[in-house]
Amino acid sequence: MHFTQATDAPNLKEQDTPAGGRLVVTDVFDAGADMPDDPVTAYRLALTRAAGAVMAQGAMPPHLSRMVLWLPDIGVLQDRLIDYDLAFRETLAGNFPAITVVEDRDLTGPKIALSAVVPPAGDPDAKVYGDFTQAEINFQYSPRAQAPDHDKYFELWRLSGPAYQKNRVAEVWFGETPGQSFDLFLPDGVENPPLHLFIHGGYWQALDKRNHAHMADAMLKAGIAVAMVNYDLMPDVDLSEILRQCRAAVARAYDVAADYGYDRDRLTVSGHSAGGHLSGALACTDWADFRDDLPADLLKGAVPISGLFDLEPLSKTGMQPVFRFTADDIAGLSPINMKPVTAIPVVLSVGSLESPEFHRQSALFADHMRAHGCPVSEAVMEGHHHFSIVEALTDPAVPLTAAIIDLAKNS
Template identity: 85%
Template sequence: MQFIQVETAPDLDDQNVPAGTRLVVTDQFNAGDGPTDDPVTAFRLALTRAAGAMMAEGAMPPHLSRMILCLPDIGVLQNRLIDYDLAFRETLAGNFPEISVVVDASLKGPEVALSAVVPPAGDPDAKVYGDFTQAEVNFQYSPRAQAPDHEKYFELWRVSGPAYQKNRRAEVWFGETPGQSFDLFMPEGVANPPLHLFIHGGYWQALDKRNHAHMADAMLKAGIAVAMVNYDLMPEVDLAEIIRQCRAAVARAHDVAGDYGYDRNRMTVSGHSAGGHLSGALACTDWTEFREDLPADLLKGSVPISGLFDLEPLSKTGMQRVFRFTAEDIAVLSPINMTPAVKIPVILSVGGLESPEFHRQSALFAEHMRRHGCQVSEAVMEGHHHFSIVEALTDPAAPLTSAIIQLAKTC
């Protein structure tokens, strides 16, 4: 999250916009009746209110042009910039506008105003991907639109994840930038346990390993070590770099196994949503090509959850402004186009309440991996949507959780 501190707030109405477009400017919003004790929470609430007003005028996050953030003290923003960044991403993903910060000591908390430039409306009946119109393909790939109660899961992850993160044995770095580390959790009283790596989702633009730390508990109690993997986020890095970072995380986990006491010969991986894409890419990785001293069967199993394996439809959504997928990206970075180097077992899972496109994505990857001789099975999660399915990892009796535990312990 990059910003410019200014003395006076710029006039959001004073923007040169292309002919045919429409400028939307919101009022200045504070946290309202929400809690304001924590400045980042107050910022999230103010931003959410401003975003809601913007969307009510037909402007979506990809249309953002400018943001004014008024604060009583800039010190908190500077000291907790990562937290502000994640709060913005949780609300508006990677659609960062030009951000002006104004300090006003008379304020009780943060206030936010937004502007957006809305392009001309196209033909609402035009097909942009298969039989889907623009609105339809956006809905198919918008888990929040499909799950009206999604905010309660984000709230849960903001609280439960960081609280559980305190139990980590270590934070292990595999690169020099802020996102390149994983949190290692070790089970009590288990010698040389298997290691399971989990990769978070957020459309490669949002969330953090700390939001998911509590999801390690069931696996730890089953005697499995867990690594919660982070990676740098879009738009600061592209998807090719994110895949490279996740491969580096696995390689690092192999290298430091002896330092922490888990079995480097029994490593499995799972990931949710964008993390499902990444765990699919890891399942297809030629590890000897990535690094010649690594074993070809470095990973003994992969569990993509609600994954994205064909990038082409995503390039037709409003998120393409951040993704910027080229035809070459789609060809090279879609797991359905990657050839697995070994016959790795794969378990796929999609919530029963998720959109047809999410189900189609997993079916495509299942067919692809079977065609290359991999054993593919499914963990059926009826009654779950895109967010509840990953939270179900806290339940050892859930079919998905028990499948991961079984894979990790028998690989």
């Protein structure tokens, strides 16, 4: 989250707009009547109100142009910049506008105003991908639009994940930037357990390893060590760098196994949504090409959950301004175009309530992996949508969690 500090706020109404476009400027919003004690929570609430006002006027997050943030103490922002950054991403993903911060010591909490430049409207009936119009392809790849109760999951992950994160035995770094680490959890009383790595989702531009820490509990109780993997987020880095970081995380997990007492020859991986893409790509990685001292079968199994394996339709959505996928990215970073070098077992899972496109994505990857000799199975998750399916990892009895435990213990 990059910002400029100023003494006075810029006039948001003084912006250029393209011919046929329009400028949207919100009122100034605070956190509401009940000001939370936590400044980041207050910021999130004010931002949510301002974002709602933008969208009520027909602008979408990719249209954001400027944001003014008034704070009583800019030092809090500087001290907790990562928390403010993640709160923005949770609300508006990686659609960062130009941000101006104004310190006002007379305030009791944050205030926010947003502006957006809405481009000229296109033909609403034009097909942009297959038989999908722009609105239709956006909906297919918008899990929040498909799950009206998604807010409760984000609230849960803000609370339960960080609370459970305190049980980690180590934070293991595999790079120098803030996102390049994983939290390691070890089961009690188990000698040389297998290690399962989990990669969070958020369309490569939101969320954090700490949001999902509590999902390690069921695996730990089954005698499996767990690594919750982080990575730097878009738009600060592109997808090729994110994938490189995740490969580095797996390599680092292999390297430090003896230091922490888990079995480096029994590594498996899963990931949700964007993490499903990354876990699918890891399943197809030529590890000797990545680093010549790594075994070809470094990973013994992969469980992509609600994954994204063909990037082309995503490049047609409203998220493309953050993704910035090129033709080379689509060809080189789509797991359906990657050839696995071993017959790695793969378990795929998609919630029954997810969109047809999410189901098609996993079916494509299943066919691709089978065509290359990999055993592929499915963990059926009836009654689950894009967010409830990953929260279900807390329950060892559901098919998805049971499949991960079985894969890890028998690797």
